[in-house]
Amino acid sequence: MNTSELIELEKRYGADIYHPLDVVIERASGAWMYDIEGRKYLDFLSAYSALNQGHCHPVIFQALWEQAQKVTLTSRAFRNDQLPLLYKELHDLTGFEMVLPMNSGTEAVETALKAARKWGHCVKKIPPNHAEIIVCGNNFHGRTLSVIGFSSDAQYRRGFGPFSAGFKQIPFGDAEALRAAISPNTCAFLVEPIQGEAGIIIPPKGYLHEVATICKQRDVLLIVDEIQSGLGRTGKLFAYMHENIAPDVVIVGKALSGGYYPVSAVLSSREVLGVFTPGDHGSTFGGNPLACAVARAALRVLVEEKLAERSAKLGAYALHRLQKMKGPNLVEVRGRGLWIGIELSSPARGYCQALQERGVLCKETHSTVIRLAPPLVIERSDLEWGLEQIESVVGES
Template sequence: MDYLEIEQRLGANNYKPLDVVLSRGQGIWVWDVDGNRYMDCLSAYSAVNQGHCHPKIVKALTEQAAKLSLTSRAFRNDQLGLFYKELCELTHSHKVLPMNSGAEAVETAIKTVRKWGYKTKKVAENKAEIIVCDNNFHGRTITIISFSSDKGARDGFGPFTPGFKSIPFGDAGALKAAINENTIAFMVEPIQGEAGVIIPPEGYLREVRQICTDNNVVLILDEIQTGLGRTGKLLAEAHEGIEADMTLIGKALSGGLYPVSAVLSNTEIMDVLNPGEHGSTFGGNPLACAVARVALKVLVEENMIENSAVMGDYFLNGLKSLKNPFIREIRGRGLMIGLEFEPGKIKARTYCEALKEKGLLCKETHENIIRFAPPLVINKEDIDYALAIIQEVIG
């Protein structure tokens, strides 16, 4: 069967995947329809931190699916409260609002913090402003692309949602200067993933935390990619010892088996919402909650977070031995690593396609950056295998 022809003929042209058709996955490995094996060094953009088809998460999924999958929030279910309890205890949160996708979590945060701005901070009606960062990536809904600086994400999709101001990433002084009487929140990724694994200067998040506190501004950290062990900590905020007022998680919250996301916050902010003001038919469904509970459990009990820190350092150091003269920088934290080439010199996709032919799957971002983000269950022997392929292809 010609899978590529069917996709190209019948599917919308909104993605440009590598030409590999996968049919099975286990741990860090995936197999295509012809039986060829590949090491997954993307983890579905960090949704598969626990590895493909983790047996304990699969068991939770199948057992819950056979009992009760969906009630809507019109009725209660026996998994939601336990999900809240375990997630709050793990992340030191007061309240949880469950959704399905990462973009929905971002939209939820925007709605909630606007309501807080009007009800609690007493900002003038329809004047609330959220500060974001240049080169951010928070999703692709109309509201989210309204504050994107990616021309490709915006062209042809206006008019856009007002109420956002963008500043340079990693510049605490720019945040301080941008705040005014209408500022209700600052939303930022601890590390910019889609921008190419851009890590802010040491101390940036601590400064940001203090500025937000001093100005009664809600600090929203989008940890949908960076959270749940990806950077070697449960949440990336822990690298600087801070706590956000709102934290957004998703992707690995289900180990890649089901769409689950959540907004974590405190009682003061979350309690501005009343019944009927926000929700989702599938948000907090028993199947999602059962899967997420086990996904979190294995992440902790199987020491995947600690492994991410150790193996991330090992992988990063190995990559830094590459001699390719067009490499501009190699950077990372935990198992979130970016390899950047000099702009205009190398097409990163060319290398991604060559790596695929050797049995390693990764993906370019922009035209000159490759991201390496394998599942957190990877070991030293696996990384040596990957490094040998990368050395052969990239040099």
């Protein structure tokens, strides 16, 4: 079947919940993707940071292949030989005492919210059903009912109410707003260190350090959502490390599997995750041996290939170069590591389509921002070529 026939099938039989570019990918390797017509594209999105290790990394594939021939699923009714090894390796890499594995990033967010509320009741002694969690405007933490209920995006909420109570929203980047919003019933503050879906919004310098101090002073858990920003994307293992803080809870996903399989996790202390007892929470697929083997390999690639360091170096080069662009519709170029937002004064969709025609695939977010996030394994020469295409499209406009 050709491209138009496959697109027609997708439109006819699939629920219309995305607005993808009209390219049908058949295969991919490293930083490159190929459509069914044989055209070659440089990936500048990385499946929203799920492919930090690149497409079809051979080390991760080998782990997947070997484990798939042994055992793929036991459920948590029985133990398996991969889960404890993943726990230990995540502990050794991050320093957190405990891990709770799930599948999607949204599931991990929900897990963190449950843990925070129960910690608030059991440890902080907040009265039952009174725990509050503070979130930020323009957040993106997933698509479940509880998460969209505290979104500030009207479309995410429209038609899906009623929503869960217990969430309070404040402006992102405003530490004093956090201080003012905390009450005796506040159990946690959930924040993205850098807001990805909002358009790569970086908070003021010192913001994370200040909110970490406030949370500690007021006995409030600091939960950082590193699903997109974590695992090397911003030039460090986690984005919160740019301000040398120690959050209470970290949520990871996406690149935890290198793009092979849905794997996510909540990392925290024994005090927080220790509030769970058997029956409080669960997942049939969470922590399955195939997922754990894949995640272990994905972490090994991240460390052994020094992908965070690579992101820092290549990202600094890309940001410096793009910030020199001139164009009548160009508002701002901002970013950290290989995670860059190009904000325009007009819709970004047409620019992404023009880049597709030149062989570069990226995607608009919040209408007027082009989000760039190439795989961290990208060769410098390929990155340079991709940047040339962006300069030609955005700089000419």
